[in-house]
Amino acid sequence: MSPISTGPITKLAAWFEQIDPSAHRRVKGLRLITAYGIAAMLGALHDITHGLPGAASLSSLAASFALWASVSEGRATRPNSARDLVLLSAAAVLGAVSFITFAPLLAGRGSAGPELVLAGGAFFVGYLRRFGVLGAGLGSQLYLGQVYALGAYLTRADLATVLTAGAIAALAAIVPRMLSGPAERPPPFSEVRSPSIALSMGLQAAVAAMMIVALDWAIGLTEAAWAITACTYVIGNSTAGTLDRVRRRIVGTAIGVPLGLVCLPLAAHAPVLIWAAAALAMIVYAMALPERYDIACGAFAFTLIVTLAAGGEHSVPLLAARAWETLVGGLLGLAAALLLFPIRTNPRENAR
Secondary structure: HHHHOOHHHHHHHHHHHOOOOOOHHHHHHHHHHHHHHHHHHOOOOOHOOOOOOOOOHHHHHHHHHHHHHHHHHOOOOOOHHHHHHHHHHHHHHHHHHHHHHHHHHHHHHOOHHOOHHHHHHHHHHHHHHHHHHHHHHHHHHHHHHHHHHHHHHHEEEHHHHHHHHHHHHHHOOOOHHHHHHOOOOOOOOOOOOOOHHHHHHHHHHEEEEEEHHHHHHHOOOOOHHHHHHHHHHHHOOOOOHHHHHHHHHHHHHHHHHHHHHHHHHHHOOHHHHHHHHHHHHHHHHHHHOOOOOOHHHHHHHHHHHHHHHHOOOHHHHHHHHHHHHHHHHHHHHHHHHHHHOOOOOOOOOOOO
């Protein structure tokens, strides 16, 4: 037996076969990075960016909208998938527009003021799960649209850019979905059928987000949006489910961030390798998300760190803040789940 047959590549392939024996999730992972790449390239075309006030942010906005729309989409047929991808891209646009509209009204408290808008998006992430896989995706896209608008410092002058990003994202997400076809089989989605449970989830996420905003106003956080995102997505449809998700998210992030930091030297000397590693990590993310939330969180944390580094961000303290702000967000999310309308039932938890 050759040494290569027992090497890292063979072991990785064996793990892929174990966690995704029919390759459906790997196909979705490839679709995610394809949608991201198409949107990023279209958003960088001069013929599209010409005349847009916020043209510099168009490529990243469109790519992000397309990526997360593709993550959230979970239909078995092409027509239904295409419809949902359009709606999910539109939801991201709506989220960004809501931030642009309401953030100036809250600007009196410095950066912590506009961050309050994210609490509204966090509520919808939890509450809209009662409307199935599309509802969960719409809530997530609303919130992420706000996050990306905050990160890009978008204003009313950028509305045309946001609308253009949404249109590009829908196209970029639909094309690879049409090509993947029956090669994908979405995992079952555990709908939150009880309105009271959905309301509790939304309120828990919103209150935890407001606590983080207050903390940012009081002592200052490196990237408060990271902590708000952590508290938003750890909220489960039971108290036990939330505790499990907090544990898995913290463990995964604590592994993924250091791995990303180790790769920082490659960002300057071998950017192609960095982007290849990020693409592979997103495939792992898509494969692990339904059942291994810890691995999915680790894969995304790694992707975030290396892509920020590839984009020119080399501050180790800022990048490392991803880990400890995830800890802060996860613990505050858990506190909200334990103290605010705790959900005592224990339905089967969906790992989304």
